[in-house]
Amino acid sequence: MPDSDTGERVTTVLDLPSRDGLVVNAVRVDYEPGGFSRVHRHPAGAYVYVIEGSVIFGIDDREPVVLKAGDSFYEPPGALHAVSRNASEEFRASLLAFFVLGEGEAPTVYGGDS
Numbered sequence: 001m002p003d004s005d006t007g008e009r010v011t012t013v014l015d016l017p018s019r020d021g022l023v024v025n026a027v028r029v030d031y032e033p034g035g036f037s038r039v040h041r042h043p044a045g046a047y048v049y050v051i052e053g054s055v056i057f058g059i060d061d062r063e064p065v066v067l068k069a070g071d072s073f074y075e076p077p078g079a080l081h082a083v084s085r086n087a088s089e090e091f092r093a094s095l096l097a098f099f100v101l102g103e104g105e106a107p108t109v110y111g112g113d114s
Contacts, residue, residue, distance in 0.1 A: 007035025007086070013096070023101045029084075031055065031093045036085030040110045045077040046097045053093030058083025 014026035029037065031053070048057075049072045057073055058064030064083045067073055075081060086093040099107040 006038065007032035008037050014098075018103050021103055023103060023105075024098070025101055025107050026096055026098045027107070029095050029097060031086035033091060034086060034089045035093075036083075037081070038110055040081050040084075040108050041078055042075055042081065042097075042099060042108055043078055044099055044101050044105055044107070045079075046075040046099055046107075048073040048075065048098075049096045051094045051096060053091050054087035055093050055095060056083055056085050056087050057081070 009030045011028045011030070012025070013028050014024060016024040028051075048067075050067045050069050052069050054066055054068040056064050056066050057075075059075060059079045059081060061082075065073075066087050097107075101107060
């Protein structure tokens with residue numbers, strides 16, 4: 001069920017146990033038409049792959065970019081993910097985000113502060 005305020009649904013799709021102190025985690029993010037994510041950071045960075053539709057990504061103070069199905073994106077550790085939303089008001093969009101985390105490290109921290 002999507003977040004009723006944002007039209008976003010986040011589902012964990014991979015959570016591999018620690019090996020050599022690192023954990024591999026992945027989430028699927030589904031956006032309803034016009035859906036978006038709240039401002040957040042990924043302390044360890046994120047590898048993103050768009051699987052359906054188009055999404056708009058804006059990191060720190062850089063100009064947002066539009067990515068479509070098949071495109072990928074790297075988000076550096078700690079960068080402010082200021083814009084992450086469906087580029088369409090008509091169609092759904094989905095992406096996969098992969099994280100390599102230290103044990104106990106959260107993949108996502110919400111808000112403008114780290």
